[in-house]
Amino acid sequence: xxxxxxxxxxxxxxxxxxxxxxxxxxxxxxxxxxxxxxxxxxxxxxxxxxxxxxxxxxxxxxxxxxxxxxxxxxxxxxxxxxxxxxxxxxxxxxxxxxxxxxxxxxxxxxxxxxxxxxxxxxxxxxxxxxxxxxxxxxxxxxxxxxxxxxxxxxxxxxxxxxxxxxxxxxxxxxxxxxxxxxxxxxxxxxxxxxxxxxxxxxxxxxxxxxxxxxxxxxxxxxxxxxxxxxxxxxxxxxxxxxxxxxxxxxxxxxxxxxxxxxxxxxxxxxxxxxxxxxxxxxxxxxxxxxxxxxxxxxxxxxxxxxxxxxxxxxxxxxxxxxxxxxxxxxxxxxxxxxxxxxxxxxxxxxxxxxxxxxxxxxxxxxxxxxxxxxxxxxxxxxxxxxxxxxxxxxxxxxxxxxxxxxxxxxxxxxxxxxxxxxxx
Amino acid sequence: xxxxxxxxxxxxxxxxxxxxxxxxxxxxxxxxxxxxxxxxxxxxxxxxxxxxxxxxxxxxxxxxxxxxxxxxxxxxxxxxxxxxxxxxxxxxxxxxxxxxxxxxxxxxxxxxxxxxxxxxxxxxxxxxxxxxxxxxxxxxxxxxx
Numbered sequence: 001x002x003x004x005x006x007x008x009x010x011x012x013x014x015x016x017x018x019x020x021x022x023x024x025x026x027x028x029x030x031x032x033x034x035x036x037x038x039x040x041x042x043x044x045x046x047x048x049x050x051x052x053x054x055x056x057x058x059x060x061x062x063x064x065x066x067x068x069x070x071x072x073x074x075x076x077x078x079x080x081x082x083x084x085x086x087x088x089x090x091x092x093x094x095x096x097x098x099x100x101x102x103x104x105x106x107x108x109x110x111x112x113x114x115x116x117x118x119x120x121x122x123x124x125x126x127x128x129x130x131x132x133x134x135x136x137x138x139x140x141x142x143x144x145x146x147x148x149x150x151x152x153x154x155x156x157x158x159x160x161x162x163x164x165x166x167x168x169x170x171x172x173x174x175x176x177x178x179x180x181x182x183x184x185x186x187x188x189x190x191x192x193x194x195x196x197x198x199x200x201x202x203x204x205x206x207x208x209x210x211x212x213x214x215x216x217x218x219x220x221x222x223x224x225x226x227x228x229x230x231x232x233x234x235x236x237x238x239x240x241x242x243x244x245x246x247x248x249x250x251x252x253x254x255x256x257x258x259x260x261x262x263x264x265x266x267x268x269x270x271x272x273x274x275x276x277x278x279x280x281x282x283x284x285x286x287x288x289x290x291x292x293x294x295x296x297x298x299x300x301x302x303x304x305x306x307x308x309x310x311x312x313x314x315x316x317x318x319x320x321x322x323x324x325x326x327x328x329x330x331x332x333x334x335x336x337x338x339x340x341x342x343x344x345x346x347x348x349x350x351x352x353x354x355x356x357x358x359x360x361x362x363x364x365x366x367x368x369x370x371x372x373x374x375x376x377x378x379x380x381x382x383x384x385x386x387x388x389x390x391x392x393x394x395x396x397x398x399x400x401x402x403x404x405x406x407x408x409x410x411x412x413x414x415x416x417x418x419x420x421x422x423x424x
Numbered sequence: 425x426x427x428x429x430x431x432x433x434x435x436x437x438x439x440x441x442x443x444x445x446x447x448x449x450x451x452x453x454x455x456x457x458x459x460x461x462x463x464x465x466x467x468x469x470x471x472x473x474x475x476x477x478x479x480x481x482x483x484x485x486x487x488x489x490x491x492x493x494x495x496x497x498x499x500x501x502x503x504x505x506x507x508x509x510x511x512x513x514x515x516x517x518x519x520x521x522x523x524x525x526x527x528x529x530x531x532x533x534x535x536x537x538x539x540x541x542x543x544x545x546x547x548x549x550x551x552x553x554x555x556x557x558x559x560x561x562x563x564x565x566x567x568x569x
Contacts (some may be wrong), residue, residue: 032439033522034535053497053523055504147494165494166519181518218454218489219516247454247491247518292471364459389471390493394459396469 001030001178002037010174018063022170025057029166030178039179043138043161045078045172046130046146049117050085052168059169061113067173068119075175077138078122079130081148081167082360085110086367090126090360091338097372101361122172126360127334129236129307131155140258143183145171149386150240150306156182156250158235160258165249182249188259189268190223190252198280200227203234204383204406208283208290210238211385214246215286216276223252223266233309237384240306244386245286287423290388293379293401296419300370300377301325301410302363304332305387312407313341313357317349319411325354328377329414330370335359355414363387368395376400381413381421430563434540438557439512439532440525445551446510448544448561449483451475457520458495466507484550485509488541489516496520500527511552513540513559533557 003011011027013020026038052058083090087101088110100106118124125134128148138144140160145167146152155163162183171177181187194213200206206227213222230238230253242248252260260266303316308331316331331350333341338359341347347357368376368391376395381403382388388402403413405421413419453474455461460470466481480502490496500523502508512525512532525532531554544550544561551560 029519029522029526032526032532033519034437048494053494054526056526056529149493164519166523214491218491219518244456244492247489247520249518289472367459390459392459392471393461393469396459396462 001027001035003027007038007176018059018067019174021057022059022174025054025170026174026176026178030180033178033180035178035180037179038176039143039183041076041143041145041171041175041177043142043144043163044136045074045076045144046081046148046151046167047078047122047169047172048081048084048147049114049122050083053166057170061116064120064169065116068116072120074121074172076172077136078172079125079134080117080122081130081151082128082365083110083114083126084365085113086365088361089358090335092356092358096356096358098366098369099374101366125334125336127307127336129309129334132232132236132309133334133336143177145177149243150236152249153239153242153251156188157252157257162188186268188221188250189270190221190266191272192217192220192222192274192276193272194222194224195275195277196224196226197277198283202406203237205283206230206234206238207241207385208286209278210241211245211286212278212282214242214244214248217246217248219247219249221250222248223254223260223263225254225263227253229256233312236306236309240384240386244389284423286385287404290385290402290404292388292392293403295379295401296403298379298381298403298413298417298419299327300379301327301329301381301414302332302370302387303330303383303407303410305362305382305384308333308337310337310340313337313346314344315407316355316411317346319408320350320353320355323353323415325414326417327414328371329355330363331355331357332362333357333359364390364394368400379403381405381410381419383407383410429565432543432561432563434536434538434543434559434561436533436536436557436559438554439522439534440530441554442531443551443553443555444484444511444531445549446482446484448486448546448548448550449475449478449480450541450544450546451487452541454489454491455487455499456492456496457490457498458493461498463498463502463507464505466502466505479507480509481507482510484511484513484552486513486540486544486550488514490518490520494520497523497527500524503528513544513550513552515539515541533559
């Protein structure tokens with residue numbers, strides 16, 4: 001890789017051993033990835049605090065604390081994705097009943113461990129949908145370093161800032177990232193035209209559509225036509241599925257997303273290499289795959305993957321009005337939406353019906369341990385293809401069944417304890 | 425030995441250097457990490473996956489693409505448990521495959537002149553030269569012929 005004089009000085013240790021280690025990481029990573037240079041981040045960083053991509057270049061919590069104590073700060077605006085400490089729930093942990101999440105000493109330890117990152121300038125959004133609540137977006141055309149399935153298509157496709165899946169302490173501390181793949185204009189052009197031949201109406205339709213496209217495309221960049229005008233919640237769901245059923249990091253919706261004022265612009269003037277159609281049968285096939293199991297006696301309902309928007313939390317509160325849950329219901333959101341839900345009275349409504357509103361975590365992060373004291377459920381209901389498809393792996397070798405459907409299907413399961421959802 | 429051994433050379437790009445060889449374990453379906461790989465047991469735990477519960481320890485893991493979460497690096501984290509593959513060979517990747525290869529620190533090659541999952545079959549003997557970005561495939565002999 002070509003390095004600037006400043007980068008070479010950091011690599012030689014002139015800014016200390018930790019900066020040197022971070023630079024060594026970026027250089028080795030960049031060379032392995034085939035990058036030719038590092039680019040200055042002029043957008044934002046999204047990181048899982050406490051996590052390191054490659055142990056050989058780890059920066060420990062103690063080292064971060066030492067840096068923070070001597071006044072060192074992140075070079076660029078940095079936001080927190082979910083904290084990966086197993087069991088950490090930001091809000092609602094007190095009554096969740098699951099160990100160690102519900103133990104005050106454990107909760108305090110998790111908060112203490114996060115403090116040095118916050119001192120260095122990380123904004124404590126603690127959410128996979130931090131981008132909905134961060135109050136600060138990278139401008140179109142800037143370079144960023146983000147993480148998380150739904151966030152990567154959000155930064156690239158929705159915001160038009162350029163990011164691979166590599167946000168971390170090292171990128172935030174040095175404010176640099178290898179320039180390749182999604183950072184380069186030519187790699188952001190659509191190569192596949194995806195025609196949606198069925199009307200996408202429900203939020204679930206966008207979840208299923210995203211998965212069907214991701215499965216067919218892998219790492220390719222599509223232009224999506226015929227998908228209507230998705231709401232914020234629908235975009236979040238679609239992004240999550242595009243980058244779980246496949247590895248779609250970037251897409252265009254001509255006339256909607258910033259790099260595609262027109263269909264021609266989406267392809268940067270070139271012709272599509274492939275044209276594919278997604279039909280109602282494709283959505284049905286994904287729906288059937290997500291319904292993994294035969295039992296209809298649901299014992300756990302998980303909503304809010306990715307973390308729900310305030311509108312989704314509101315809808316849950318409305319659907320639960322006057323009802324009583326007969327099985328465990330978790331509604332996951334960001335700490336910031338949790339505050340809004342508190343102010344709007346939605347948390348109270350959900351809890352009055354026997355449900356729980358929680359923030360900053362999900363069943364997957366808890367390895368499926370969602371039933372007190374720390375057990376896995378037998379039959380989970382969820383409205384998220386991502387959570388659905390991972391949870392059986394998280395619970396392995398225990399065999400867990402999953403029922404998948406709309407938010408309404410899931411609320412009905414929470415109230416009755418039975419799965420009545422079916423393809424409609 | 426009355427049958428000639430078939431040898432094929434694939435030319436690609438180095439990700440991680442070094443030379444390793446072993447039996448190929450091939451996945452034509454993309455690999456997925458996070459909950460769907462168990463680094464301790466050293467195999468994929470993704471339901472519906474052809475490699476479900478098939479150990480990759482000591483194998484040359486040949487696959488098409490990654491998909492899903494950043495937890496893909498757990499394919500490399502298998503190193504901590506000694507269950508890691510001898511080498512990675514993949515058609516097309518991104519930073520997730522690069523990180524997994526860095527963590528495992530085993531010879532890794534990608535971006536080939538032809539699709540490795542079309543050429544290599546499970547059971548073939550494969551020599552991965554990460555330094556040169558070359559993969560040599562010695563086809564398994566078909567039995568009963």
